[in-house]
Each structure stands twice: as C-alpha cells, then as structure tokens.
Amino acid sequence: MRQGALPMPTDDVTLNDIVRLLEASKEQVEATPERIQAMHAEAAATPIEQRDELLVARRVEMTRAINDPWMRALELMSAVDDAAAIERDGRVRALMEAVWSLNDGASIEGDIWRDPEQQGAKRGTPPIPSAFANRRGSIPSSLAVQGVLASLHAAQDAERGWRNGEASMPVFDFARPQGTARVLMRPNGEGHVGQVVAEMLWSQVRAFSDKDGDVLLAMMAQAMEPGRMETDGATWITAAAILDYRGVRPIMKRERKALRRAGHRVEDMAEIAACVDRLGSQWIELIAVQTRESRPGRRQPKVTRTSYESKLFVVDEHLMQGDLDGPQRAIAWRYRLGRCITEFLSAPNRQVARIMQHVLEYDPYRQSFEKRLGRYFTIHHRISASYKAPLRRKVGGLFDELRLPVNRRNPSETRTRFEAAMDRLVADDVLPGWRYPPESAARIEALPARHWLADWRACVVEVPAPHAALEAPGDA
Numbered sequence: 001m002r003q004g005a006l007p008m009p010t011d012d013v014t015l016n017d018i019v020r021l022l023e024a025s026k027e028q029v030e031a032t033p034e035r036i037q038a039m040h041a042e043a044a045a046t047p048i049e050q051r052d053e054l055l056v057a058r059r060v061e062m063t064r065a066i067n068d069p070w071m072r073a074l075e076l077m078s079a080v081d082d083a084a085a086i087e088r089d090g091r092v093r094a095l096m097e098a099v100w101s102l103n104d105g106a107s108i109e110g111d112i113w114r115d116p117e118q119q120g121a122k123r124g125t126p127p128i129p130s131a132f133a134n135r136r137g138s139i140p141s142s143l144a145v146q147g148v149l150a151s152l153h154a155a156q157d158a159e160r161g162w163r164n165g166e167a168s169m170p171v172f173d174f175a176r177p178q179g180t181a182r183v184l185m186r187p188n189g190e191g192h193v194g195q196v197v198a199e200m201l202w203s204q205v206r207a208f209s210d211k212d213g214d215v216l217l218a219m220m221a222q223a224m225e226p227g228r229m230e231t232d233g234a235t236w237i238t239a240a241a242i243l244d245y246r247g248v249r250p251i252m253k254r255e256r257k258a259l260r261r262a263g264h265r266v267e268d269m270a271e272i273a274a275c276v277d278r279l280g281s282q283w284i285e286l287i288a289v290q291t292r293e294s295r296p297g298r299r300q301p302k303v304t305r306t307s308y309e310s311k312l313f314v315v316d317e318h319l320m321q322g323d324l325d326g327p328q329r330a331i332a333w334r335y336r337l338g339r340c341i342t343e344f345l346s347a348p349n350r351q352v353a354r355i356m357q358h359v360l361e362y363d364p365y366r367q368s369f370e371k372r373l374g375r376y377f378t379i380h381h382r383i384s385a386s387y388k389a390p391l392r393r394k395v396g397g398l399f400d401e402l403r404l405p406v407n408r409r410n411p412s413e414t415r416t417r418f419e420a421a422m423d424r425l426v427a428d429d430v431l432p433g434w435r436y437p438p439e440s441a442a443r444i445e446a447l448p449a450r451h452w453l454a455d456w457r458a459c460v461v462e463v464p465a466p467h468a469a470l471e472a473p474g475d476a
Contacts, residue, residue, distance in 0.1 A: 015092065021073035022095035028065040035062055067258040128241045129228065132357040137221035140337075141353040141379040142344035144284045147174035147181030148216060148312060149375055151282075153403045155208035162205055168198040170205045179289030179305070181340075185281050204278045210364035210371055211246075215275040217360060217375070218242045219313065223337050224345075224352065230334075233342075234316055238332040239272040240264055247361035266329075273330045276315075284340040285309035292348040301348045310338035353382035358428040369421035372402040374430045377463060381431070388465050392437070396457030411453040422461070437462045 039058045043051050077092070131137045139145070151172040154161035165171030170185040185201040219242075222228055223235040230236075243250070243264045251262040286308060292301035315335045322328035344351045359374035376398065381391055395418070399406060407414045425431045436444060440459035447455055 018073050018076050019091050019095065021069040021076065022092065024069040025066055025073070026095055028062070028069075032062060032066070063258065070259065071257055128222075128236060128238055131218070131221040131224070131228065131241075132245060135357040136354050137357065138224040138352050139217055139220045139355050139378075140224065140341050140344060140351060141382045142341065142349075142351040143174070143176060143179055143181045143289055144286065144312070144338075144340040144344075145216075145220065146176075146379060147172070147183055147284065148279075148282065149213055149379075150174045150401060151183040152208045152210070152213050152216075153372065153401070155205055157403055168195065168202075170201055180287040181289075182285040182287060182309075184283045184285060184309075186283050187281065201281060204281055207274070207278060210368060211271065212275045212278060213371075213375065214246050214360045214364070215242055215272060216279055216312075217355065218245045219276075219279075219335065220337070220341070221245075221355065223335075232336075234334050234336045236332060236334050239269045240331070242272050243268055245357060245360050247357075269331060270329050276330065276333060279312060280315055282312040283309055284312055284338065286340055291343070294348055308339065310340045312340065313337050351382070353378050356428060356430045358430055367421075367424075369404060369417055370424050372404065373398070373421055374425055376402060377425065377431055381463060390465060391463045392460050394457070395459050395461060398461070399457065406453070408453065411456070414453075415456060432464050434461055434463050436460065 035058075039055070042058075043054055046054050151162070151174065154172060162170045162172045165184060172183040174181045174183065185205060187197050187201065219235075219237055222237045222241070228235050240250075240263065248264065248268055250264045252259050253262040254260075286306065288305040288307055290303060291306050292303055294301050313335045315333050317334045318330040319332040320328040321331045343349060355378045356374070359371060359378060362368075362371040362374065364371060377391070380393075383391075398404065404418070405414075422431070422434045426433055435441075437460055440461075443455065443459055
C-alpha cells in the first residue's frame with residue numbers, strides 16, 4: 001500500500017485525491033498475482049503448523065491493501081458537491097472500471113490456498129491476458145473480415161442483403177476490386193441439408209447484430225496479440241473477457257466494507273455464447289482475391305489472384321457451465337482462425353489494423369453510428385495508411401455499406417447524427433480528424449432548404465492519414 005495518510009472527506013475534496021486512491025487500489029490489484037507467488041514461496045519455507053496462520057494473515061493484508069483506498073475513494077466521492085464533475089473528468093470512471101475488470105473478488109480467496117502450478121488446471125483455462133493493452137488492440141483488416149462485418153450489417157436488409165444459395169442456405173457476397181469475399185452459413189458437421197436446417201441457418205442470420213461484430217473483433221484481437229496463441233495456433237477466450245472488452249459492467253457485491261466482483265450476468269454470458277455459435281457457422285469463400293508472392297532476388301512481389309474457402313474460425317473445445325440438473329452454456333472457447341484470415345497476417349500480404357477499445361464499447365443501440373463508422377474507418381484507414389494519403393469517402397457510400405438509418409422526413413437529423421458521430425470518433429482518438437474537403441464544404445453551404453438529401457449524400461468526407469499510434473506493428 002502507498003505510504004502516507006489517506007485523505008479524509010472534507011469540503012475541499014479534489015478529484016485528484018479520488019484519482020490517487022483509485023490508482024492505489026488498481027496498483028494493488030495488479031500486484032496481487034506476484035504477491036500470491038511470493039506468499040507461496042514464503043509458506044513453503046514456513047513450518048507446516050504455522051502455514052495456515054501465515055496464509056490467513058497475508059490474505060488479510062492483500063485484501064486491505066486493495067479495499068482501504070477503494071472504500072476511502074467512495075467516501076470522498078460522496079463528499080463531492082458537484083457529482084457531475086466526476087463523470088465529466090473521465091479518469092475516475094476509467095479507473096473504477098479498470099479495478100472492476102482486474103479484481104476478481106474470489107481470486108485472493110481461492111488462489112491463496114492453491115499451488116500456483118495447479119491454478120490453470122483447476123480453472124480449466126489458461127489466464128486470458130488483455131488484448132487491449134493501453135486500450136488498443138490489433139485486428140486483421142483483410143477482405144474476409146470486411147465481408148463478414150458487411151454481412152452482419154446487412155442481416156436485416158431484405159432487399160440488398162443475404163440471398164438463398166445451395167440448398168436454400170444463406171449466402172452474402174461482398175465484391176470489391178481486389179476480389180470477392182462470399183460469406184456462407186453452413187451447419188456444423190456433414191450430412192444432408194434439408195429445409196429445417198436451412199431455416200435454422202436463416203434464423204441465425206436474422207439474429208445477427210452489432211453485438212456479433214463486437215464478439216468477432218474481440219476474438220480476432222485476442223488471437224492477434226503476441227503470446228496469445230498456443231503452439232498449435234489456438235487461442236483461448238472467455239465470455240467474461242469479451243464482455244469486459246465491450247465495457248459491460250460485471251455484478252459487484254458488497255461483503256462487509258469491501259466490494260467484490262461477482263461475475264457477469266447469466267443473460268449477458270448466454271448472449272456472448274449465442275454470438276460465438278452463430279459466427280461459428282460462417283464459411284468464407286475468397287474468389288479471385290489479389291495476393292502477393294515474394295520472389296527471390298526481386299524487390300517487388302508477384303501479384304496473383306487466388307480462390308479458396310475456409311471456416312471463419314474453428315473451435316477445438318469449449319468449457320461449459322451450469323447447474324447439474326439444468327441447462328449448460330459455453331463460457332470459454334479454444335479456437336483457431338481460419339485460413340481466410342491467417343493468410344493475410346504475414347508479409348507480403350499482411351493486412352492488420354490497430355483498433356481502439358472504444359469501438360467495442362459503443363452502445364450497439366444508442367451509438368450504432370459511432371460503432372459502425374469506427375469499425376469501417378479503423379480498417380480502411382489502415383489501408384490508406386500504406387499510401388500516407390487522406391482517406392476520402394462519399395457520404396452516401398458510407399450509409400449504403402454500413403446500412404446506417406436515414407430519416408427522410410427530417411434529413412437534418414440524420415446529417416447532425418452523422419457529424420456528431422464523426423466528432424465523437426475524433427474525441428475518442430479512433431480518428432485523427434475529419435472534414436468535408438473544400439469542394440464538398442462549398443456544396444453543403446449551397447444546399448437548398450428542402451430536398452437536399454441526395455446532394456449531401458454525394459458529398460465527400462476526408463480523414464487525414466493516421467498517426468503512428470493507429471498503425472499496426474509491422475506495417476511501417
């Protein structure tokens with residue numbers, strides 16, 4: 001614990017006092033694994049008859065080190081007259097969420113009695129390191145990922161979305177100059193696909209939403225980070241980790257004077273499992289996709305066109321949880337990315353982007369503009385970074401590809417919503433900036449009072465080349 005007296009609630013409480021206390025609590029949580037290892041080493045050198053007493057004493061010390069500054073911070077927060085100032089500052093909320101995310105209330109209680117070498121076996125999964133260090137992660141940005149995200153956006157579009165393929169199974173085509181990514185829904189396992197199976201697959205398509213996109217990007221980011229993959233290329237992820245990445249708060253329970261993390265809500269965990277199940281039915285067929293082949297002695301790689309198909313990802317195993325006599329649900333998955341993704345993770349075909357965690361945290365209902373625009377520009381900004389040139393897109397093209405809603409009776413509301421979303425992406429460091437270039441700005445200034453929606457859709461938005469923080473490692 002930090003040295004020095006902790007401030008008592010007074011009339012002149014400052015936000016810095018609260019932040020300092022929360023930082024102290026966060027530091028203690030982060031140090032807990034190392035302290036537990038040191039404690040076990042100390043216990044090993046302690047006579048057996050004194051070992052339990054030692055473990056209890058160390059548990060009390062670690063719990064107090066975490067909870068004392070946390071509880072004092074809550075006391076100070078209640079003494080602040082302007083509660084809204086805490087929310088505006090942002091630091092307090094970010095630190096509280098960090099502590100919630102890191103602090104599993106049972107970790108000290110359980111791990112303190114357990115041999116560290118047996119912890120992974122007891123839990124069933126290895127530790128899940130954060131895929132968003134400093135709130136940034138890496139994701140594939142290849143055509144397959146673009147196609148899958150587009151297919152999720154189009155799930156509710158009956159006219160321009162999915163179509164019937166072989167045996168009435170759902171198919172979505174995403175065609176671009178560099179090739180076509182065809183997304184196919186197929187049942188797991190072999191066998192005849194009848195009408196019942198086809199309808200089941202269509203029901204999965206109709207259930208797709210922006211939450212599925214968040215789960216997809218979380219799984220991609222988890223598999224991309226160095227050290228996340230096992231020797232056979234597999235990666236573990238849990239439903240709890242995905243919910244944490246999405247900013248969904250876990251249940252917090254008060255025990256005496258301490259708050260402990262009691263896990264995520266059952267319905268939230270079940271929703272993540274349903275998303276993984278739906279995405280697990282997707283196959284990606286890459287058709288005449290542009291690829292590069294290195295040539296010994298040549299500076300420029302050979303450009304070819306290739307076609308093949310693979311699953312989006314393959315789940316090797318999953319862990320189930322539930323009552324003995326009740327339904328079981330998946331809570332963790334060991335998975336491998338499909339060839340349609342892995343072929344574009346190394347040079348000369350490497351296509352990787354840096355994504356801000358904000359994009360996953362945006363509310364899929366109230367912030368759908370920010371979420372979809374954030375995904376789009378994250379991927380395409382990375383592509384434009386190769387040329388160190390601004391990214392330019394027509395407003396209408398963005399609305400069409402992302403299936404953003406348009407209020408045709410009040411288009412001003414739509415334009416205001418779009419521009420506010422772009423401003424939010426800049427404020428959250430998802431984008432370095434944006435503007436209407438001069439020709440489009442002049443066109444907007446000259447818009448008539450009515451019937452101007454088509455003219456605005458023809459305008460262009462411009463995003464400057466990304467700064468270094470938004471470029472994926474290895475893309476320089």
